[in-house]
Amino acid sequence: MKDINRRNFIKNAALATGTSVLATSPFMSSAFYHQSADEIKVALIGCGGRGTGAAFQALSVKENVKLVAMADAFRDRLDSSYENLTKGKAGARVDVPEEHKFVGFDAYKKAMQLADVVILTTPPGFRPIHFEEAVRQNKHIFMEKPVATDAPGIRRVLDAAEVAKKKNLKVVVGLQRHYQTSYLETYKRVIDQGMIGDIVSARCYWNNDGVWVKPRQAGMTEMEYQMRNWYYFVWLCGDHIAEQHIHNIDVVNWFKGGYPTQAIGIGGREVRKGKEYGEIFDHHVVEFEYADGMILNSQCRHQPGTVANVSEHLIGTKGKATEGRIMDLKGNTLWRHRDRDDINPYQQEHNYLFNCIVNDIPVNDAERGAMSTMTSILGRMATYSGKKVTMEEALASDISLAPEAFTWDTLPKSLPDENGFYKIPVPGKFQAV
Amino acid sequence: MKLTFISAMLASLLIWKPTVEKESFEPYTETIPNTKHKFEMVCIPAGKFLMGSPANEANRNEDEGPQKQVELDAFWMAPYELTWDLFLVYQNRELEIDPQKAVDAVSRPTKPYVEMSFGQGKNGGFPVCNVTQYSARSFCKWLYLKTGHFYRLPTEAEWEYAAKAGSKTAWSFGDEAGQLGEYAWFFENSDGAYKKVGQKKPNAWGLYDMYGNVAEWTSDQYTADLFKNLKDGEKFSLKQPKTLYPITIKGGHWDSDPQETRSAARWPSSAKLKQRDPQIPKSDWWLTDAPFVGFRLVRPLHEPSKSEIEAYFAPPPKDK
Numbered sequence: 091m092k093d094i095n096r097r098n099f100i101k102n103a104a105l106a107t108g109t110s111v112l113a114t115s116p117f118m119s120s121a122f123y124h125q126s127a128d129e130i131k132v133a134l135i136g137c138g139g140r141g142t143g144a145a146f147q148a149l150s151v152k153e154n155v156k157l158v159a160m161a162d163a164f165r166d167r168l169d170s171s172y173e174n175l176t177k178g179k180a181g182a183r184v185d186v187p188e189e190h191k192f193v194g195f196d197a198y199k200k201a202m203q204l205a206d207v208v209i210l211t212t213p214p215g216f217r218p219i220h221f222e223e224a225v226r227q228n229k230h231i232f233m234e235k236p237v238a239t240d241a242p243g244i245r246r247v248l249d250a251a252e253v254a255k256k257k258n259l260k261v262v263v264g265l266q267r268h269y270q271t272s273y274l275e276t277y278k279r280v281i282d283q284g285m286i287g288d289i290v291s292a293r294c295y296w297n298n299d300g301v302w303v304k305p306r307q308a309g310m311t312e313m314e315y316q317m318r319n320w321y322y323f324v325w326l327c328g329d330h331i332a333e334q335h336i337h338n339i340d341v342v343n344w345f346k347g348g349y350p351t352q353a354i355g356i357g358g359r360e361v362r363k364g365k366e367y368g369e370i371f372d373h374h375v376v377e378f379e380y381a382d383g384m385i386l387n388s389q390c391r392h393q394p395g396t397v398a399n400v401s402e403h404l405i406g407t408k409g410k411a412t413e414g415r416i417m418d419l420k421g422n423t424l425w426r427h428r429d430r431d432d433i434n435p436y437q438q439e440h441n442y443l444f445n446c447i448v449n450d451i452p453v454n455d456a457e458r459g460a461m462s463t464m465t466s467i468l469g470r471m472a473t474y475s476g477k478k479v480t481m482e483e484a485l486a487s488d489i490s491l492a493p494e495a496f497t498w499d500t501l502p503k504s505l506p507d508e509n510g511f512y513k514i515p516v517p518g519k520f521q522a523v
Numbered sequence: 524m525k526l527t528f529i530s531a532m533l534a535s536l537l538i539w540k541p542t543v544e545k546e547s548f549e550p551y552t553e554t555i556p557n558t559k560h561k562f563e564m565v566c567i568p569a570g571k572f573l574m575g576s577p578a579n580e581a582n583r584n585e586d587e588g589p590q591k592q593v594e595l596d597a598f599w600m601a602p603y604e605l606t607w608d609l610f611l612v613y614q615n616r617e618l619e620i621d622p623q624k625a626v627d628a629v630s631r632p633t634k635p636y637v638e639m640s641f642g643q644g645k646n647g648g649f650p651v652c653n654v655t656q657y658s659a660r661s662f663c664k665w666l667y668l669k670t671g672h673f674y675r676l677p678t679e680a681e682w683e684y685a686a687k688a689g690s691k692t693a694w695s696f697g698d699e700a701g702q703l704g705e706y707a708w709f710f711e712n713s714d715g716a717y718k719k720v721g722q723k724k725p726n727a728w729g730l731y732d733m734y735g736n737v738a739e740w741t742s743d744q745y746t747a748d749l750f751k752n753l754k755d756g757e758k759f760s761l762k763q764p765k766t767l768y769p770i771t772i773k774g775g776h777w778d779s780d781p782q783e784t785r786s787a788a789r790w791p792s793s794a795k796l797k798q799r800d801p802q803i804p805k806s807d808w809w810l811t812d813a814p815f816v817g818f819r820l821v822r823p824l825h826e827p828s829k830s831e832i833e834a835y836f837a838p839p840p841k842d843k
Contacts, residue, residue, distance in 0.1 A: 139802030139803060140801055142803035142804075143801045143803045144801075145803075174803050174804055175803070178803065296638070298634075298635075298637075298638045299614070299615060299634050299635075300634050301634050301636060302633065302634060334636070394611070394615035394617060394618055395611065395615065395617075395618045397645070398638050398640055398646075399638065399642055400637065400638035400641075400642060412642075414715070415715060423714055423715075426714070426715050428778065430778070434798045435799070436799060436801050437798075
């Protein structure tokens with residue numbers, strides 16, 4: 091009975107769209123939850139390593155949470171995730187019977203129906219349709235970044251984000267730096283206290299060795315191969331500028347309080363030439379320009395043996411800032427954060443989400459997540475095309491990377507040639523927008 | 524000098540020395556085949572020392588005593604903490620001069636999603652960090668297969684013996700924390716990051732950065748009551764840890780307060796060192812929350828049997 095009450099409550103809350111009365115309704119008070127000790131049901135959509143990690147964190151919050159459904163395109167991914175979750179510390183909060191394990195492209199819809207909160211952690215190409223459906227079903231949402239891989243996807247997320255706001259759904263996006271003490275403390279000093287003056291320039295990096303590669307197995311359809319090796323296909327991953335470097339670009343957007351208006355860039359494949367690396371670049375260097383003319387220089391690179399650096403740097407009229415540190419213009423440290431007892435930001439984003447759900451505190455990261463994702467897509471459009479691209483035209487782009495349908499036999503839009511190599515964007519010739 | 528030269532020659536010729544061969548005990552430089560890298564090893568003589576700290580040492584912890592006399596065999600120790608330059612060649616086989624000649628009989632670290640130096644620098648002499656005990660041991664195994672020499676992590680006793688270098692004070696240079704800055708990178712002078720190895724003063728045995736910079740893995744399971752169970756005069760031997768945590772880490776690091784860097788200070792590893800790994804299962808190779816834990820190589824003068832060596836390289840217990 092409690093469960094039914096709970097679901098009705100969520101539904102009622104969600105149906106009362108756009109009413110400002112909602113927030114102050116006594117029905118929404120935390121007392122309601124505490125009295126009923128109601129259970130919050132969670133569904134995991136996307137059971138890879140990160141999805142399993144996110145589910146673990148959701149099950150580690152102090153609220154009364156239970157994982158009730160799981161969905162993945164692949165049965166083996168779902169099984170290993172289930173095994174890891176049940177044997178882990180959160181195991182007692184996992185209650186996913188066989189009939190609540192859903193496999194395939196439509197699995198997400200069925201899993202969502204059983205939950206109050208959904209975790210969206212499939213490859214990013216699926217995020218827009220999953221987010222849209224979760225909002226349609228009135229679910230609170232944790233979704234990983236990036237939230238799309240192309241402009242049509244971003245527009246769907248932005249539209250759904252508006253609906254989510256009206257429905258008072260809580261949405262947290264896995265740009266966990268927003269929930270990381272060292273960044274929050276830096277933000278306080280840079281923005282609230284103005285320690286570095288006006289920000290006049292910025293640079294950020296995600297330069298590292300690269301990530302995993304999944305070999306093609308005999309008998310795989312092209313769709314299956316691309317989904318297994320999703321990192322190397324733009325429709326699924328967005329390229330590493332979107333999948334990883336978004337974190338750093340997003341930090342600059344956050345501190346800047348806005349999004350770039352245009353970008354130019356250089357990129358290509360220098361070391362990652364094998365066919366196992368699909369179609370994405372191994373380096374992008376982008377100059378983003380904001381409305382006031384401020385330039386953000388952004389670099390991302392996947393090249394072993396090169397200088398590694400993942401960081402963000404702001405240069406102000408009075409000083410410089412990076413995560414957990416503020417310097418004067420000569421580089422002398424003025425403030426430094428010592429992070430000994432900081433809470434794990436991946437845990438904190440879930441603590442925050444569930445606290446917001448129970449105490450009806452508004453949180454909706456979706457628009458910010460979408461616009462920072464769009465910034466990284468803008469950068470990719472600039473490096474793929476070699477042209478100057480404005481945010482306006484990028485956001486309006488009708489180029490959809492998604493396949494025509496989601497079945498194992500559907501051919502994705504990008505296909506290998508007779509030697510197994512994919513077509514790589516050639517700057518100057520590639521149409522990105 | 525001549526012996527040093529011969530030893531270095533032998534090492535650079537990469538002759539697999541049978542374990543029975545009598546080894547000359549001299550400092551040497553090991554060149555790693557099929558890479559452009561080499562590293563130094565210095566001699567740590569066999570001997571006895573008082574392990575732990577005296578009851579009157581300032582800021583000491585309960586787990587550092589009562590002091591016991593411990594006997595050790597001779598070993599070589601790297602004068603510097605292991606650097607990323609070398610570790611990355613192990614991590615990325617494509618960085619070997621001829622990847623076709625790379626050793627296949629050893630697993631290599633997965634490519635981590637985050638940048639594991641946390642922006643502190645990787646190229647040109649920075650100490651490796653954020654590596655698990657398994658990762659460090661696997662690196663040693665790679666080195667063993669490459670060079671034929673049994674490299675491993677120091678035991679807790681070996682580490683402390685080497686750090687003390689004959690001293691009986693809190694640090695090898697004395698009891699005054701005020702002098703620490705001459706020997707170590709720690710909270711007050713590190714500006715929040717490790718530094719290239721070997722820039723501070725070495726101890727009497729020629730070892731750099733034993734205190735601060737990065738803390739260092741030992742081979743031993745941590746037990747709070749180590750000293751209570753240690754017999755006076757005992758010969759310290761190599762023991763395999765039974766659980767993944769805790770394992771003893773020594774030496775303090777760039778974010779440590781002075782007392783945490785003392786020779787006798789001990790720190791147990793825990794799952795917290797990996798808490799920010801966003802994936803499940805968590806990585807066997809990377810810590811993610813320890814951009815201040817690295818390691819240093821030792822090599823026993825008397826090489827154990829092949830089966831003992833293999834036992835050392837066996838995969839450790841798994842994360843729970």
